[in-house]
Amino acid sequence: MxxxxxxxxxxxxxxxxxxxxxxxxxxxxxxxxxxxxxxxxxxxxxxxxxxxxxxxxxxxxxxxxxxxxxxxxxxxxxxxxxxxxxxxxxxxxxxxxxxxxxxxxxxxxxxxxxxxxxxxxxxxxxxxxxxxxxxxxxxxxxxxxxxxxxxxxxxxxxxxxxxxxxxRVHFLPVGMTLLPEKFTMNELRLLYETILQRSLDRANFQRKMLKLGVLIRLEKHFAGNAHKAPYLYKFDKKMYNAFQKEGIGFV
Amino acid sequence: MxxxxxxxxxxxxxxxxxxxxxxxxxxxxxxxxxxxxxxxxxxxxxxxxxxxxxxxxxxxxxxxxxxxxxxxxxxxxxxxxxxxxxxxxxxxxxxxxxxxxxxxxxxxxxxxxxxxxxxxxxxxxxxxxxxxxxxxxxxxxxxxxxxxxxxxxxxxxxxxxxxxxxxRVHFLPVGMTLLPEKFTMNELRLLYETILQRSLDRANFQRKMLKLGVLIRLEKHFAGNAHKAPYLYKFDKKMYNAFQKEGIGFV
DNA sequence: ACAAAAGTGTTATCCTTACACCCATGT
DNA sequence: ACATGGGTGTAAGGATAACACTTTTGT
Incomplete structure (x- = not known):
């Protein structure tokens, strides 16, 4: 050496x-x-x-x-x-x-x-x-x-x-790079909360994300606990890249 | 040399x-x-x-x-x-x-x-x-x-x-550094239009700017032409600096 | 009186926020 | 059935955008 x-x-x-x-x-x-x-x-x-x-x-x-x-x-x-x-x-x-x-x-x-x-x-x-x-x-x-x-x-x-x-979170592909291939909406929101250091309303976050049209809803994920099973999502990479330039806006 | x-x-x-x-x-x-x-x-x-x-x-x-x-x-x-x-x-x-x-x-x-x-x-x-x-x-x-x-x-x-x-125009003191001490609302808007490379609605810009509370209205400025005389403004530097951190928002 | 610019008003629409409600799940 | 988290609904308030209206100025 x-x-x-x-x-x-x-x-x-x-x-x-x-x-x-x-x-x-x-x-x-x-x-x-x-x-x-x-x-x-x-x-x-x-x-x-x-x-x-x-x-x-x-x-x-x-x-x-x-x-x-x-x-x-x-x-x-x-x-x-x-x-x-x-x-x-x-x-x-x-x-x-x-x-x-x-x-x-x-x-x-x-x-x-x-x-x-x-x-x-x-x-x-x-x-x-x-x-x-x-x-x-x-x-x-x-x-x-x-x-x-x-x-x-x-x-x-x-x-x-x-x-x-x-x-610059709106312009960085944080979800696509930091999360696994499939993830729940809750996991995505927690990531944003961690980055932005503040809590985000569950319902409004989900609506806003889905409206962007960059997520594809997959099968439900049964975690084995006594709650309603959340959907899994993955990113629509084509859509995501198209939106990336103009910023993907969550507040 | x-x-x-x-x-x-x-x-x-x-x-x-x-x-x-x-x-x-x-x-x-x-x-x-x-x-x-x-x-x-x-x-x-x-x-x-x-x-x-x-x-x-x-x-x-x-x-x-x-x-x-x-x-x-x-x-x-x-x-x-x-x-x-x-x-x-x-x-x-x-x-x-x-x-x-x-x-x-x-x-x-x-x-x-x-x-x-x-x-x-x-x-x-x-x-x-x-x-x-x-x-x-x-x-x-x-x-x-x-x-x-x-x-x-x-x-x-x-x-x-x-x-x-x-x-980063929201976080930079563009108005205070690039304009003279006194200026009209039109001049301020034109500066923002130049930086952002797009036109901004005259009425809405004025309302938004004034609502921020960082401008002080001064005397009217008679340019000698056949139009209504616009007010001159100057920045309230104390207010401006207070707002600077959180961003001074115009779209 | 007129034209042009400045100030102010109005309205529809959208977005944000906060919270409520029902639904699904394993124990 | 029940507790809990997940999906969706709703309504108030605010911001935005587009445009109309009125006022002021020198000629």
């Missing part, structure tokens, strides 16, 4: 990085994919560097694939973080030692100032298989509303990403 | 730049502040580099001040442009020659790949005094909807900025 990363350094643009906020959804919570560092056990967003002949968007897609083994059809650049003192590198020596890295070149690389661009990706949690990289011991989903303290300004980056998804 | 920029180079972050879309408004048009280069006579956005110990936002503010001699209370970072081949540097030698620059160091500086972050600023056109810099022969306002071909991907950058202002 030490060898390989040292030799790779020359292929990357110095001072530039990409951080990915990969959002999943499970048990009524938004989840963020995080990595845990070896020495300090602190958590961070999955990120990486940009190859000298690579578009920045492509770098984000590459990094996403490395972490989830998935291709992402949609990613969204949401903000670039360029404060002078955004990174605290006081633990750097400890981290590098834990990884058996003593190359001055690698040390210098991580000591430089980085300006980092944030990308948002959304994925059905069941499909993504987290892959810890060589720098980390763990790679896991954590609930977005109670994250641990992350390294650098990564908590700010997540906050910006959550604000972005909230602001 | 040659001397000074060569010596300044070491103070800047390599590969990083900032481009500013400074928007003004006059005679019913949005205007963009552009610079004209010496040799090729091509136009570009005002931009600059980031000092090694400077926050990126601060760099944008510094560059804005250099071009307009104004302090900007609000700037908005809207996108970062990171495509590998976003800059066409085939005219670089000609440009440098026209500026009597033959320093290899300066040449190399401008030949590197740059990732550039776009910032939006808005200003009352009468207040801004364009300042051409040492690299340019002209600095002028040009109508946003019929810009000449700009260098690099600067036309894309302007397009993104215009899309940004359109999307």
């Amino acid at each position: 030490q060898q390989s990363f040292e030799s790779l350094i020359d292929n990357y643009l110095p001072g530039q990085s990409v951080d990915c906020v990969i959002i999943g959804y499970a048990s009524g919570e938004l989840k963020i994919l995080l990595l845990q560092w070896k020495a300090t056990k602190r958590w961070s967003l999955p990120g990486g560097f940009i190859l000298k002949d690579e578009d920045m968007d492509k770098a984000a897609l590459r990094i996403l694939k490395e972490r989830t083994t998935l291709e992402f059809p949609f990613i969204h650049q949401f903000y670039t973080f360029g404060n002078y003192r955004r990174r605290d590198i006081s633990n750097l020596n400890k981290e590098l030692a834990a990884m058996n890295i003593n190359s001055p070149k690698v040390n210098e690389w991580f000591r430089q100032r980085f300006i980092s661009t944030g990308y948002l990706a959304m994925v059905n949690l069941d499909k993504a298989k987290p892959q810890p990289d060589e720098l980390s011991i763990k790679c896991d989903w954590m609930p977005a509303d109670k994250l641990p303290p992350l390294i650098y300004d990564h908590n700010d980056i997540v906050a910006k990403a959550l604000e972005y998804i909230k602001m | 040659q001397q000074s920029f060569e010596s300044l180079i070491d103070n800047y972050l390599p590969g990083q730049s900032v481009d500013c879309v400074i928007i003004g408004y006059a005679s019913g048009e949005l205007k963009i502040l552009l610079l004209q280069w010496k040799a090729t006579k091509r136009w570009s956005l005002p931009g600059g580099f980031i000092l090694k110990d400077e926050d990126m936002d601060k760099a944008a503010l510094r560059i804005l001040k250099e071009r307009t001699t104004l302090e900007f209370p609000f700037i908005h970072q809207f996108y970062t442009f990171g495509n590998y081949r976003r800059r066409d540097i085939s005219n670089l030698n000609k440009e440098l020659a026209a500026m009597n620059i033959n320093s290899p160091k300066v040449n190399e500086w401008f030949r590197q790949r740059f990732i550039s972050t776009g910032y939006l600023a808005m200003v009352n056109l009468d207040k801004a005094k364009p300042q051409p810099d040492e690299l340019s022969i002209k600095c002028d306002w040009m109508p946003a909807d019929k810009l000449p071909p700009l260098i690099y991907d600067h036309n894309d950058i302007v397009a993104k900025a215009l899309e940004y202002i359109k999307m």
Whole structure:
């Protein structure tokens, strides 16, 4: 690893990085994919560097694939973080030692100032298989509303990403990317409530959703409990894409 | 100049730049502040580099001040442009020659790949005094909807900025920054029509604006023509700022 | 008096909101 | 039968959109 990363350094643009906020959804919570560092056990967003002949968007897609083994059809650049003192590198020596890295070149690389661009990706949690990289011991989903303290300004980056998804929920395919293939209207509404951080009227939400014409009603889902069985739905992908541009409006 | 920029180079972050879309408004048009280069006579956005110990936002503010001699209370970072081949540097030698620059160091500086972050600023056109810099022969306002071909991907950058202002018009103080102190309701509506690229009903716009409670009605304005004299208005800045967070809604 | 622009009024329609009601389901 | 969640109904209030009407201005 030490060898390989040292030799790779020359292929990357110095001072530039990409951080990915990969959002999943499970048990009524938004989840963020995080990595845990070896020495300090602190958590961070999955990120990486940009190859000298690579578009920045492509770098984000590459990094996403490395972490989830998935291709992402949609990613969204949401903000670039360029404060002078955004990174605290006081633990750097400890981290590098834990990884058996003593190359001055690698040390210098991580000591430089980085300006980092944030990308948002959304994925059905069941499909993504987290892959810890060589720098980390763990790679896991954590609930977005109670994250641990992350390294650098990564908590700010997540906050910006959550604000972005909230602001643009009408233009993002949140239902199609975050839910499984089939879902109940209740599950869809809970997702919107989670993103928007407020409760939505059950009856009105259902009416509005159905009127859009992007949902296909399937068979009923018998959960085995003593209640009326709800219908399952799936998205009409053709319709959805047609509406996507002008915004799919729920309030 | 040659001397000074060569010596300044070491103070800047390599590969990083900032481009500013400074928007003004006059005679019913949005205007963009552009610079004209010496040799090729091509136009570009005002931009600059980031000092090694400077926050990126601060760099944008510094560059804005250099071009307009104004302090900007609000700037908005809207996108970062990171495509590998976003800059066409085939005219670089000609440009440098026209500026009597033959320093290899300066040449190399401008030949590197740059990732550039776009910032939006808005200003009352009468207040801004364009300042051409040492690299340019002209600095002028040009109508946003019929810009000449700009260098690099600067036309894309302007397009993104215009899309940004359109999307977020409810949250941006467009009226307060782009109009003079006093204005008629017609002028305010025309500004919104220009930004949103569609016509708005005169009567309904007026009602909605007044109901918000952010306008103060002043004396009538007699233009000297054979029509009913419209009222002048100014913004109630306290009220405006209070409403700003939750969005000032016009459709 | 006239034309044109500005201010205000009116109405139908739609959307939002809140809540009520009935229906289906396993125990 | 019953409790509970799910589907649908309804009615008030507000927002929107389109257009009509009246007022004001200099010629």
